[in-house]
Amino acid sequence: MRLKGKLAIVTAAASGMGRAGVERFVREGARVAAIDISPTALDQLVADFGADKVVPIIADLSTPEGARSSIDQAVAALGGADILWAHAGMPGPASVENLDMAAYQKAIDLNVTSATLGAGQVAAHMRARGGGAIVFTSSISGLVGSMMSPIYSAAKWAVVGLTKSLSLALAADNIRVNVVCPGLADTPMKIGFTGRNGDPAEAAANEAKVVGAVPMGRLVKPGEVADAVLWLVSDEASFVTGVALPVDGGFTAR
Template identity: 85%
Template sequence: MRLENKLAIVTAAASGMGRAGVERFVREGARVAAIDINSDALNALVGEIGSDKVVPIVADLSTAKGATESIDQAAEALGGVDILWAHAGMPGPASVEDLDLAAYDKTIALNVTSAALGAGRAAPHMRKRGGGAIVFTSSISGLVGSMMSPIYSAAKWGVMGLGKSLALAMAPDNIRVNVVCPGLADTPMKVGFTGRSGDPAEAAANEAKIVAAVPMGRLVKAGEIADAVLWLVSNEASFVTGIALPVDGGFTAR
């Protein structure tokens, strides 16, 4: 098993890619603290996998209190930290015209600030255990601009810079830091990008445009992102740090 006896934290863990990550981490031998704002979904996850393998932690990671205290709680419950997948994020406003500053601030807080605070809180625990692995979730919108999601794109470029910078800063402590960059995924958050107006026809049209631009001709699956992250946090990637790994069917290869 690739993560035998490892202690892992996954944020935004109750659905989509995060849930797939929890499932894979547990399958590979880790004990996981699953952090999410949705208590019902967390309880369902624990019910399916088992409370001996998954510790549920309910937190609002868009707040500094939630982003820091949840990591502290996870570290205490697990008895340490080897792995952090800082996955929490949200689409954010679709335009900078008449920008809703409260929505803007929440988008930056959840996508960027929670990742920075989480890494800062987890790193001392990793150092005590001789090292660790951190993965941030950016996006293809952190590699190329997004005309539909400019604030999200700005946030995910920030996540990219954070990951690369921390890879340099934490390397002496044997803490590897990498970034995964999903394409549009077939998850519950998909409609937040494609159908902000609430019009199903608009959502379907936008999705079709995106799929048409993907050389492999489809959306990425949640499990495919989780598999990439599993590799990044495993010993198979022991000399890999500071990379941004697109999992996008070739979208950014152009």
């Protein structure tokens, strides 16, 4: 077991990539505090993986209070923290023209601020345990520009920058900081990128464009991203920090 005895926190844990991460962390021996906004989805997570392995925490991570208090609750419930996968995010507005400032701010708060505050809240607890591993979720849109999602792209570039900076700041404390950069994934959030206008034909056409640009010719599966995160938080990656790891079927290799 690669995470035997580890105490892990996962945000946006109850569906998609986050859920896949919880499954892998539990399988590899960790106890997991699962943070999500959906009580129903968290209940299902506990039912599937066991109340002895998964601690559910309901929180709205788009607010500073939710981002901070959820980590504090997780640490209190687990008795510490060795791992944080700060995965929460959302697409945000599709254009900067006539920008809805409330929607813009929520996207920045969920994608960037929640990750920043989560790392800030957990760092001292990891330091007290002799180190730890933080992984953020960015996107291929945090490595190359996104024509369909400029706000999301800006936010995810910020997450990559945050990773690089914190990896230097926390290296002396034996806290490794990395970020995964998935391509478009087959998750419930997919439609938020491909079909913002509610038109199924437009969503299908946009997805086909994305798939056509991926050398491996398909979307990424949630479990493939979770596998990359599992490696980054494990001792197998003990000398890996400051890395932005694409999980994108070769999309950013051009």
